[in-house]
Amino acid sequence: MISKVLCFGELLLRVSPAPQNEKDAEKHPFYLYMGGAEANVATALAGWGVPVKYCTALPANFMSSHIIDYLEYKGIFTSSILMSGDRIGVYYLERGADLKGSVVYDRAGSSFSALKPGMIDWDKVFRDVSWFNFTAISPALGWDVAQVCLEAVKAASAKGIKISCDLNYRSRLWKYGKEPAEVMPALVEYCDFVMGNIWSANTLLGTSIDADIHGKKQKQAYLDHAELTSKEIMAKFPKVKTVANTFRFDSEADHTLYYTTLYHDQKLLHSPEFTCGAVVDRSGSGDCFMAGLIYGFYHHNEPQDILNYATAAAFGKLQEQGDATEQDVLMVKRVTSND
Numbered sequence: 244m245i246s247k248v249l250c251f252g253e254l255l256l257r258v259s260p261a262p263q264n265e266k267d268a269e270k271h272p273f274y275l276y277m278g279g280a281e282a283n284v285a286t287a288l289a290g291w292g293v294p295v296k297y298c299t300a301l302p303a304n305f306m307s308s309h310i311i312d313y314l315e316y317k318g319i320f321t322s323s324i325l326m327s328g329d330r331i332g333v334y335y336l337e338r339g340a341d342l343k344g345s346v347v348y349d350r351a352g353s354s355f356s357a358l359k360p361g362m363i364d365w366d367k368v369f370r371d372v373s374w375f376n377f378t379a380i381s382p383a384l385g386w387d388v389a390q391v392c393l394e395a396v397k398a399a400s401a402k403g404i405k406i407s408c409d410l411n412y413r414s415r416l417w418k419y420g421k422e423p424a425e426v427m428p429a430l431v432e433y434c435d436f437v438m439g440n441i442w443s444a445n446t447l448l449g450t451s452i453d454a455d456i457h458g459k460k461q462k463q464a465y466l467d468h469a470e471l472t473s474k475e476i477m478a479k480f481p482k483v484k485t486v487a488n489t490f491r492f493d494s495e496a497d498h499t500l501y502y503t504t505l506y507h508d509q510k511l512l513h514s515p516e517f518t519c520g521a522v523v524d525r526s527g528s529g530d531c532f533m534a535g536l537i538y539g540f541y542h543h544n545e546p547q548d549i550l551n552y553a554t555a556a557a558f559g560k561l562q563e564q565g566d567a568t569e570q571d572v573l574m575v576k577r578v579t580s581n582d
């Protein structure tokens with residue numbers, strides 16, 4: 244049996260105003276996309292030929308059936324999806340905004356948020372799985388879901404499955420009386436691989452942050468900080484062997500600069516620099532980066548090649564409408580950097 248990647252998290256439907264210059268905007272003022280960070284990772288991996296399962300919870304209704312059909316059409320294994328609870332989470336995102344800006348969540352009481360320990364048969368879900376990916380969004384939803392994540396990482400770790408976590412911090416979540424740094428460390432303890440940025444690691448894991456770093460305006464200062472954050476994470480969580488960090492700077496003059504780092508085998512690697520003018524959609528770029536890293540490690544590629552591919556994929560995603568990427572491997576390889 245070929246080993247699979249398992250992505251676990253909440254599937255969200257996204258509603259956004261029709262894209263700028265949409266001819267039919269008067270007739271169809273809103274667009275619906277399928278999202279959810281972990282579903283986006285699964286979609287990218289499936290598109291790049293990596294066998295991937297997706298585990299989430301959806302209510303038993305016709306909309307969930309259409310969603311599952313769509314996931315299968317994308318090449319994702321869906322047998323681990325639990326049919327339970329009452330509703331599918333939704334979010335509304337302003338045109339061109341990122342998840343820190345104009346976002347409205349309508350996900351309270353969703354099937355995924357209602358998950359409780361004991362509901363998922365992890366032994367069954369982890370059959371044929373060699374890599375487990377989750378994100379900091381799930382534990383941000385509620386204490387019970389955080390405990391389900393703990394159950395998952397313990398089960399995966401006991402089976403020797405590689406575990407990756409995206410430290411994506413969503414300040415509009417985490418509303419259940421716990422600070423992220425009270426919850427995340429117990430989960431990251433089981434991880435082999437952490438992806439995020441120097442600021443999210445500070446908020447979620449309590450690593451140090453140089454509050455004046457922006458004032459330095461030096462790329463080297465960011466790279467040095469990435470190395471420091473990576474080393475701090477690995478010192479706090481000895482199971483973690485690899486840390487990836489992203490840097491995206493959006494200036495008011497419609498100019499985006501993007502580069503990333505990978506700390507692996509005691510060495511800090513950095514990607515080429517990518518720049519562009521206007522961005523089409525900011526949502527899902529980090530998911531694409533995570534998918535690119537998993538893709539590279541799954542194929543045992545060289546670390547620098549892994550980082551370059553993942554960075555190109557994430558940067559390419561900025562020019563695609565919607566949450567999940569449609570880029571195939573050749574398209575990613577054609578995304579060009581400035582270096």
Ligand SMILES: O=C(O)C(=O)C[C@H](O)[C@H](O)CO
Nearest residue numbers: 278279280380526527530566
């Ligand atoms: O914010 C969330 O919970 C989402 O999963 C929505 C988006 O799909 C995701 O953040 C994109 O990375």
